[in-house]
Amino acid sequence: MSEFISSNPDTVKCPVCNSTETIPIFKKDVLPLYNLERHYTRESALNARKGNVDFYFCLACQFAFNAVFDSSLMDYWVDYESGRSYSKYFVKYIDSVCRSINDVFSIADQTIVEIGCGNGDFLIKLRELFEFQGIGFDPSCKIRLLDSSQKDLTFISNYYDSAKVGREPDLIILRHILEHQGRVIRFLKGILIEQRLKPKAIYIEVPGFEWIVKNKNSFLFSYEHPSYFTKYSLRLALDQKTSKD
Numbered sequence: 001m002s003e004f005i006s007s008n009p010d011t012v013k014c015p016v017c018n019s020t021e022t023i024p025i026f027k028k029d030v031l032p033l034y035n036l037e038r039h040y041t042r043e044s045a046l047n048a049r050k051g052n053v054d055f056y057f058c059l060a061c062q063f064a065f066n067a068v069f070d071s072s073l074m075d076y077w078v079d080y081e082s083g084r085s086y087s088k089y090f091v092k093y094i095d096s097v098c099r100s101i102n103d104v105f106s107i108a109d110q111t112i113v114e115i116g117c118g119n120g121d122f123l124i125k126l127r128e129l130f131e132f133q134g135i136g137f138d139p140s141c142k143i144r145l146l147d148s149s150q151k152d153l154t155f156i157s158n159y160y161d162s163a164k165v166g167r168e169p170d171l172i173i174l175r176h177i178l179e180h181q182g183r184v185i186r187f188l189k190g191i192l193i194e195q196r197l198k199p200k201a202i203y204i205e206v207p208g209f210e211w212i213v214k215n216k217n218s219f220l221f222s223y224e225h226p227s228y229f230t231k232y233s234l235r236l237a238l239d240q241k242t243s244k245d
């Protein structure tokens with residue numbers, strides 16, 4: 001059952017600004033639920049769980065979303081591989097991201113929480129460059145051996161829980177997490193309001209919808225990415241995180 005759509009297609013409501021000024025932009029039936037789930041046999045791949053996408057674009061706030069997304073189908077307790085650290089080009093990019101974050105928010109001696117840390121590569125790269133206390137959360141995170149230089153890092157194979165952090169995080173990192181959320185405002189409220197977090201800063205990285213349109217990358221309209229932001233709609237979502245969802 002969709003969280004956004006009613007029986008009347010004219011009343012598809014934007015989950016960021018609640019406007020019904022939305023237009024359909026991309027529809028496809030039967031896509032795998034997960035882009036990056038590993039399958040070891042052809043039969044397993046063919047039998048992967050699937051869902052439908054029906055993307056709408058909000059004319060009021062420029063947010064694009066899958067109107068038939070059902071978050072209850074997605075738990076990420078699957079064999080999931082999002083690592084790209086084997087790519088030298090990507091590692092160079094990540095290095096630049098780490099340094100850019102530190103340019104804005106001095107990382108040394110801070111407590112940093114990454115929600116949706118994947119296999120932990122980003123926090124480990126950040127720790128190679130700067131000294132801080134880091135905690136990563138992700139249901140798909142594998143327990144990994146850390147070397148002595150990474151003793152300040154902890155990885156928890158579960159959803160984010162402030163009780164497991166022990167102290168108020170100074171910086172929260174959300175890299176490629178928001179595009180996976182069907183209810184973006186509820187998600188932001190969940191981590192910032194209900195868990196009473198007041199970090200000094202939040203770093204957010206998402207695929208830009210402007211880039212998708214410019215490059216005509218329709219393959220990015222997948223089931224596990226129900227939410228695509230422009231800069232404007234992301235700013236609006238952050239402004240609205242305290243409003244009623």
Ligand SMILES: [Zn+2]
Nearest residue numbers: 014017058061
């Ligand atoms: Zn909107």
